Amino acid sequence: xxxxxxxxxxxxxxxxxxxxxxxxxxxxxxxxxxxxxxxxxxxxxxxxxxxxxxxxxxxxxxxxxxxxxxxxxxxxxxxxxxxxxxxxxxxxxxxxxx
Amino acid sequence: xxxxxxxxxxxxxxxxxxxxxxxxxxxxxxxxxxxxxxxxxxxxxxxxxxxxxxxxxxxxxxxxxxxxxxxxxxxxxxxxxxxxxxxxxxxxxxxxxxxxxxxxxxxxxxxxxxxxxxxxxxxxxxxxxxxxxxxxxxxxxxxxxxxxxxxxxxxxxxxxxxxxxxxxxxxxxxxxxxxxxxxxxxxxxxxxxxxxxxxxxxxxxxxxxxxxxxxxxxxxxxxxxxxxxxxxxxxxxxxxxxxxxxxxxxxxxxxxxxxxxxxxxxxxxxxxxxxxxxxxxxxxxxxxxxxxxxxxxxxxxxxxxxxxxxxxxxxxxxxxxxxxxxxxxxxxxxxx
Numbered sequence: 001x002x003x004x005x006x007x008x009x010x011x012x013x014x015x016x017x018x019x020x021x022x023x024x025x026x027x028x029x030x031x032x033x034x035x036x037x038x039x040x041x042x043x044x045x046x047x048x049x050x051x052x053x054x055x056x057x058x059x060x061x062x063x064x065x066x067x068x069x070x071x072x073x074x075x076x077x078x079x080x081x082x083x084x085x086x087x088x089x090x091x092x093x094x095x096x097x098x
Numbered sequence: 099x100x101x102x103x104x105x106x107x108x109x110x111x112x113x114x115x116x117x118x119x120x121x122x123x124x125x126x127x128x129x130x131x132x133x134x135x136x137x138x139x140x141x142x143x144x145x146x147x148x149x150x151x152x153x154x155x156x157x158x159x160x161x162x163x164x165x166x167x168x169x170x171x172x173x174x175x176x177x178x179x180x181x182x183x184x185x186x187x188x189x190x191x192x193x194x195x196x197x198x199x200x201x202x203x204x205x206x207x208x209x210x211x212x213x214x215x216x217x218x219x220x221x222x223x224x225x226x227x228x229x230x231x232x233x234x235x236x237x238x239x240x241x242x243x244x245x246x247x248x249x250x251x252x253x254x255x256x257x258x259x260x261x262x263x264x265x266x267x268x269x270x271x272x273x274x275x276x277x278x279x280x281x282x283x284x285x286x287x288x289x290x291x292x293x294x295x296x297x298x299x300x301x302x303x304x305x306x307x308x309x310x311x312x313x314x315x316x317x318x319x320x321x322x323x324x325x326x327x328x329x330x331x332x333x334x335x336x337x338x339x340x341x342x343x344x345x346x347x348x349x350x351x352x353x354x355x356x357x358x359x360x361x362x363x364x365x366x367x368x369x370x371x372x373x374x375x376x377x378x379x380x381x382x383x384x385x386x387x388x389x390x391x392x393x394x395x396x397x398x399x400x401x402x403x404x405x406x407x408x409x410x411x412x413x414x415x416x417x418x419x420x421x422x423x424x425x426x427x428x429x430x431x432x433x434x
Contacts, residue, residue: 034421045199
């Protein structure tokens with residue numbers, strides 16, 4: 001089997017859940033030979049002060065990102081749909097909080 | 099953690115001719131508009147080549163400073179005066195390694211590889227904070243590094259949390275959060291020494307005397323002599339000028355020195371009622387540049403130690419990759 005010539009360890013993106021009940025949040029990246037090592041290193045690098053209760057690692061190459069040049073087509077159409085926001089609707093004051 | 103106002107050119111000393119901008123004017127205008135609106139630039143966004151280059155240089159120099167900064171303190175781990183101080187110092191040195199990593203990662207988002215950056219450091223081509231090219235002669239030096247060197251670095255780094263380049267700013271937020279422990283532990287270690295014997299107090303004063311001026315130089319050349327500063331300000335990379343940061347640092351440090359019971363080695367240092375700031379004496383810039391250019395007392399030793407550590411770790415990197423490949427092959431065979 002041919003393995004690609006690799007000088008550097010591949011890059012991993014690190015996500016940390018800061019406490020039970022919250023989402024995993026991206027906190028940075030690091031190089032590691034494999035997933036197990038990436039987890040180990042993420043623990044040392046990103047959770048030295050009890051910043052997390054759970055870690056995800058993900059090969060950076062596996063991320064598909066939206067293209068910033070497409071920002072217009074992708075996100076602008078939502079700007080004129082203000083009826084998607086609760087503030088679009090006027091409710092008589094006597095109704096109170098809704 | 100440690101940045102000196104480092105956007106010192108890597109080829110310090112050589113004057114480079116300014117190349118006229120050949121960027122696409124439309125993209126350039128959009129970029130300028132975003133900067134003017136105090137917006138942020140993210141890795142995939144278009145950016146002028148000079149902005150990218152400046153950031154790669156500054157962030158990698160900053161990262162190198164973290165890594166080299168581990169050396170003078172690391173020397174004291176085995177000689178720390180108590181188990182408590184040893185544990186604190188290990189934690190601090192580990193933080194510095196982490197800070198280097200956050201910064202290398204930020205620089206990598208600009209399209210430079212970790213190996214390229216390490217090669218720059220190890221070949222002596224890339225710069226790092228000149229403060230680490232001075233020796234740490236006694237235990238008080240470790241305290242003074244925390245109090246003054248980290249203190250100066252924090253002054254420099256807080257405005258970087260608002261840097262226009264997103265990944266750099268985010269790395270700095272993380273760094274600054276961890277940093278205040280560094281300064282406080284140093285100051286506290288010195289307070290303890292000052293309550294000790296006459297000889298211990300003399301060690302603290304000696305360390306302050308040797309490091310004070312080097313710390314002031316960490317903020318970089320005076321504004322009048324830093325032609326790149328204006329561009330860095332324009333781009334939102336730099337937010338506060340070298341001289342302004344230096345002044346803030348001095349004003350903050352004078353009362354701390356008083357509480358500690360040491361004097362700062364500057365006969366010209368005095369409160370200026372009119373300016374509402376402290377006046378201070380002349381910094382020896384020739385010595386600063388001489389050290390930046392590689393001729394400080396420890397440049398060669400620091401670099402040699404760093405290169406040796408990297409080379410000695412090669413087998414670990416090789417073994418980890420070999421292990422991963424073996425696991426992958428095994429998994430493929432089982433799947434077949």
